[in-house]
Amino acid sequence: MSAPMVRVEGLRKRFSVPRREAGLRAALRALVRREFRVVEAVQGLEFSLAPGERVGFLGPNGAGKTTTLKMLAGLIVPSAGRVEVAGFTPSDRRPEFLRRVSLVMGQKRQLSWDLPAIDNFEFNRVVYEIEPAQYRRRLDELTALLDVGEVMRRPVRQLSLGERMKCELVAALLHGPQVLFLDEPTIGLDVSMQLGIREFIRRYNAEHGATVILTSHYMEDVAALCPRILVIDEGRLRFDGSIEALRRQIRPLRRVSVRAATLPAEPAALGRVVLCEGSRLVLDVEPERVPAVVQALVALPEAQDLAVHDAPLEEVMRALFGREEEAAEVG
């Protein structure tokens, strides 16, 4: 295995947040003496990523994944520990480092609002000192892949969210970064646009071998795009592995569903009953018992629509973060 592209050791980040009670009196008191509360956003992360890996950061809001991403990108300085990306310490923000990485933030526009995207690209060509021939080649490739040939000539403010996001991606990739940081790249996009962006990122990664680090609200993004997942919760690494391994570890049971004219008298004998209603039965079954259960269900009168699934990802995340009631917040 080659030298890691990203190496993180004992990484910590502590923020002091001014604290104040609500109300006028508290506001006045805060003028005289400000109270600070220390927030441990990241508490001792360790991991390393190989060149060309696609890795997703998962965790509830406030888990520390965006903070971690920002430390990897060099935007904020770690309180303790070491970060190395492409052989550089990101927080030094050396031009050689910045030319090797790129950060795309779904919630922040990085293109100048009033200029056509093509002018923004030209701006990046100058700032990143890209050779004209290479610039031309990459621009052609990216605009063809993302289909923004016409769009990029209109002022950015007139673009739809999806068109703008595509242009953001072009701008981010013109200098051919070795490491691509994506923070919620598909937020607010419709499903077909999400799929398009996802497919593009996968293809770009395959063709150029760039390391991709992604945080996303949409678990589907992460599941579809990232062979490796780092689950970060309360600033700590809770899991490091594939989505399948994560699923097996958290929710080993398979979900088996069937429709039949008559359902078994004692479905609980087959597995944990999720739903038993009319002609429909849904069970969670231990993996090694799946063949036997399937046989039993197929034998039911007029059995149809028999299906075996992994537990849905949302449930896995909810189980992992132990917050069953809340909508799973992942990103």
Added chain:
Amino acid sequence: MWRISLAEAIAYRVSMLMWVLTTTFPLVSLALWSGLAASGPVGDYARPDFVAYFVAAFLIRQFTASWVVWELSAQIRSGDLNTLLMRPMSPMLYHAIQNLAALPIRVALALPIGVVVLVLAGSLGWPSPGSLALFGLSLALAWLLNLGVHVCIGCLAFWVTESTALFEVWLGLYLVLSGAAVPTSLYPAGLAEVVRALPFHASLGFPVELAIGRATGAAVTQGLALQALWAAGFGALGAWLWRRGVRTYEAVGT
């Protein structure tokens, strides 16, 4: 790079015109003082001198203006600074280029106004070409000094929320002490010397006096030296604040 910033400045040309028109404070002063001087000179300023002085002040203010403090404070507070920080180019250099790129448009908008006022006042004697190179140098230093002040106060947004309020304080002092309202040479003796040594005068009053031929001989060297000193001082302070600020930066938002 410059071309793109220029294109961006052109995109904002209307707001720029409004801005030029609303920062005509020296022209207001002009009306006031030329009224006062109608019955006889004030100090060593006769009516045409006031016209020349305040038109020069108006133009020089236009050419050396900066708005970095607003941009920088907003970027720091909103997290938009992230975008600038990810580029392999100093955000400070970026802001400087943005300011420079707006210059041609400012010149194009402000110069006619100045000429119109001069024609109306019947004193188109200005500019006296004399030492144009020295004036250019003085203008450049005034611009740098202004930029330095803006960066210093803008960087305070790394630590306090309302850095732009502090800038209002600076602006208040500036209007009184720079010569935008009163030529600093008209201050009472003793006070005048102090006022003329401050950065406010270096950023406006001195280049104005140089432009209208009121600074000559040793006063020129002394004025330029003071400008350079203040510009270097604020530049160094700004650079220091910037370096410290970026390390405490929390990159809010996403």
